[in-house]
Amino acid sequence: MNSRYFGRFDPSRGEKLQILDHEGKLKEELRPDLPDERVVRLYERMTVMRVADQTALTLQREGRLGTYAPFYGQEACQASSAFLGPLDWLVPTYRETGALFMRGVPLSLLYRYWMGDERGMSMPETSRILPVEIVVGAHPLHAVGLSWALKLKGEKAAAAAYFGDGASSQGDVHEAMNFAGVLKTPTVFVCENNQYAISLPRKEQTASETIAQRAAGYGFPGLLIDGNDLFAVAGSMLEALEACRNGGGPFLIEMLTYRYGPHTSSDDPTKYRTAEEVEAQKPFDPLLRLRRYLESKGMWTDADEAAALEAGRLEAERAITAAEAMSPPAPMDMFRYTKKTVPPYLEQQKAELAEFLESGVGHA
Amino acid sequence: MNSRYFGRFDPSRGEKLQILDHEGKLKEELRPDLPDERVVRLYERMTVMRVADQTALTLQREGRLGTYAPFYGQEACQASSAFLGPLDWLVPTYRETGALFMRGVPLSLLYRYWMGDERGMSMPETSRILPVEIVVGAHPLHAVGLSWALKLKGEKAAAAAYFGDGASSQGDVHEAMNFAGVLKTPTVFVCENNQYAISLPRKEQTASETIAQRAAGYGFPGLLIDGNDLFAVAGSMLEALEACRNGGGPFLIEMLTYRYGPHTSSDDPTKYRTAEEVEAQKPFDPLLRLRRYLESKGMWTDADEAAALEAGRLEAERAITAAEAMSPPAPMDMFRYTKKTVPPYLEQQKAELAEFLESGVGHA
């Protein structure tokens, strides 16, 4: 493999890939195949993503959405899904609303999911996305199995498993990386290290300097990157995915980022960090530096910015309208997917509920 | 810490601590605090250990013991428990019969355990040993908790968790090391890498070059040693334990060894390895090189060897006699330890069994 990133930056010596710094300056020599036109388009989508995220939090406060997990500050990491090829698979957690959005899942569906409607997880058979995982750390194993299947079927494709710094402590994540190393599966492990697992700071999650360096202990390359740098995200993703498609893999990418918002809408971050700490991270905003970069190239203006924000507002609004226009799920839906065929005893229970609902007592 | 071993040999670069080579030559400059007189005594006990192990296999074949897990070839690793201080804890698996023996557990009790008698696990309150663990990988967490307790109570002591190369793949072992790293517990992780997990060779267990190097990914030192070299075993154990007692820890020691015998008495190793492979490992026998060393020092003769073997035979024989003289466990024993007080419904079941046994039908 003709590597420009993996193996060139050794995470166990604290080396980190950064291509675009927070002032918007680009190290051209490290630039991946990411033309400025694409950067503009990605920046636009990331802007919409941010607005959609903020909208979700607002909706939640208005009681129109259930608990919601925002990704504010992690937009460059979330945008990584844009680099997956059409045959690659996305294996997300609750945090990946932005990544799902980038991969084309309708925002209205995502809002519906967060409203507490299971139908929000019904994705087209053709979408190469596994359902959102709630159990922290459980799904990288699914990505390993899935990518193993791709390999066995001879598909030139990979699976990318997303997880957080907290998840890295779970046994299943260890087992997933170890299996992937042994089976040489085309898996990209994307650790979105946002410095917190709810209230636990990264330093108390593990005594290791980095998570990326663990890859060596499984016999494959790990790379530490600035996760607020879209170029580093693009470069590492493209390199890992391309290698996977050509028989390489697995890879681990640790994306250093920072969660500006609460863990979820039920979380009160003042319990565990100061407003100053958050403010000190704001200059490293993933969107801010992209905007600076594009402005310096003369490819972005204040008017463009206003237009992008307005586009985001409109898109989010349309999505809410569509989501709220959906008829509520039917109570009997809960029996629908348990098994391919409803067993007799469950059929009986279904009838029981139907009868009860018909009796009218059910609607208090 | 004034380290002579940890940090001096980097497992991620394939560096391995060996002090006594297989020809019996000692690197004096690396010698730990292990005077030759003690080596003689340890060699004697290791000889007895080996005889006791062989005896167990023989007993099993004669139908006098249940399934048994021999440690033939791993005697130097097993002898590591001799370096635990009186306040340190041993946290063993089914493989550690030799380590338990070295720590003073009566051989008769151990045989009794392998006969299928739970009473074989009843150890004095003062013995600092946790019960034998059967679930591969589950117990290092117990060692972490236990050593954390030692630290909280201000005891100058450590806990040593023993596990195999196979166990290293289990999620619980990862979680244990990560917790230990964060909590800085006085835990010594002893990975007895005997090259196989039943039929799976070490190379297929993980794509990592070593297991020892994983310690870095948890923020503490790991050391790869020749596990057939009692001096390397002694040096690494003494250094790690001493550091633990002085507020250091945790540590990981990977002891490279080889299981000459079957996984257990029910295993047929010809299914997965050749006799030649095993023979090729025989020159690296942990006892052989010690004998050569002692002979070269003029501290051991053929007569000593014969005497040690005879002592072993006698000790094993006495242990069998004692074990077989024990009255069989009583059926009602099974209700004894479930809970401190027997709940009413269980009391009822107890009475049911007692009645059934009295009826005489129970004795087919």
Next chain:
Amino acid sequence: MPKLNMVSAINQALDQEMSRNGRMLVLGEDVGREGGVFRVTDGLQAKYGPARVVDTPLAESAIVGVSLGLAAGGMLPVAEIQFEGFLYVAMDQLLNQLARYRTRSQGRFDLGVVVRVPWGGGIHAPEMHSDSPETVLVHTPGLTVVEPSNPFDAKGLMLSALRLGEPVVFCEPKRIYRAVKMDVPEEDYTVPIGKAKTVAEGTDLTIVAWGAMVREAMNSRKELESLGYSAEVIDLRTLSPMDSPAVIESVRKTGRLIITHEAPRTLGLGAEIAARVAEEALTSLLAPIERVTGFDTFMPLGLLEEHYLPNAGRITAAAKKALGVERIAA
């Protein structure tokens, strides 16, 4: 007397015991700075310091396994698992290790470990945050499992659990964490483990419930009263060991039994209660036993949750069915 909700009642029990017992330790995800996602351990880290109230890395198996080791080393760990759905990753440590350790060590290690777990549905949470997997625990010998239905019992049961010297899983019905406030004595008192409580007497039928379902049972009792029937309501309180004698005694009196729980019907605790009654009080039964439970499917997300969870209306419907059945034996 101060009026407390269940969160404060448990918090007080933990606080008081911790100040009395220097061996006690609180550990889990977000239990320290954050005071737990439900605030049950609020203020404890500030009071007792980060060495005794410990925010652990994110690994439930480790939380339980390390607690085992702490107890073997003489400490009294109180571990929190953030939601019952995450117990599954700790199942081996809980069922194969902690529960069996007394037997495995031939009585040497009595492990006083309390595993606190927010339990059950009703808060419109994401997947895996609303289940009631008590069956798995109660089926396992060696574990003690309790679930209070009100703040008073919560404090008293917690103090009992902390002093039991054996592994206890303490299920906390999250839906009613803050639902009611009641008089909770500041003083030390215990509620006995292993004893059900008859929360309302009655003569026509028996309703067995625990946790958040007790409230539904009591509401159904009111509905039935208005129809002229008298229901006895038993709050199981301890799920293992189960106080089946209390249930059987009640059934002998009333002749009819309704069991209600949130867990799926098949092999929910209702099955065991029904089986014991069928073993020991068959001739007292005037009608088939009714189970008003969650369905044998998965607890749906928020919007459908209310239809999965049994409620007073469904209990009353089942009761009417039982009451309408003719007597089949004297």
Next chain:
Amino acid sequence: MPKLNMVSAINQALDQEMSRNGRMLVLGEDVGREGGVFRVTDGLQAKYGPARVVDTPLAESAIVGVSLGLAAGGMLPVAEIQFEGFLYVAMDQLLNQLARYRTRSQGRFDLGVVVRVPWGGGIHAPEMHSDSPETVLVHTPGLTVVEPSNPFDAKGLMLSALRLGEPVVFCEPKRIYRAVKMDVPEEDYTVPIGKAKTVAEGTDLTIVAWGAMVREAMNSRKELESLGYSAEVIDLRTLSPMDSPAVIESVRKTGRLIITHEAPRTLGLGAEIAARVAEEALTSLLAPIERVTGFDTFMPLGLLEEHYLPNAGRITAAAKKALGVERIAA
């Protein structure tokens, strides 16, 4: 017709389906070179190669979780968990992931995964090698659980399981792996999932059993016959979904029910069977339901195992108790 024991019957089913279905994969600890510690997968790696018969690293959670992913990717993984006691470390992957995946994906992913697990006691093995944790699986919606009692059913059920297109846990009663040989057709045939089998008809009482306990039930039937009683024996075969209608129909005829299983009594499958009978056939019962089961304590090591496991003698004793009870209803 060739006479096969259960090991060979399952091996044949796997072999035949593997040769027909290129998507099928066998994986687990020691299933390849070693052919499984019980030799159930013997010869498969030699025949189909190490890419399709895979010796995995030692991690049960991974074995199940990776199987899920393989199935999502269109393969048909057949995973082995070496002993039922090691299922606990894979509980989250099995119950929270695999079982729920159809629901979670809104029907998109039908995951055909077969998890084979040697089951139960009777081979004098170490701790954690002799349990029967079927309750945990049967309580979980979404899983299919089967346990054959003989070589013929073993092959037929395995072929059904492999073609079900849903997650199946296939419990293999290790005690009778090699106990009997019987005619097992070389040809392709299936035994339906979800259907119990009446292995012997009778009129005075019904004995429900599965796996290795069927043999004990049949032996008890002989003892009872010599006492002049006629027992009907039902082999459950599928534990989930349970064919309770078959049991209820039999009880309607015989009026007496004995359920026997190796698992601890409390919340063993006997509880659910008893509860359903108490719901639907209460008036048919002429005597209390008897459960002849493992005790609510841990399966002891080899020397005491025989006293823990229920046997024909204990079944007969319970049957006599049931038969001795007076009729309580017409």
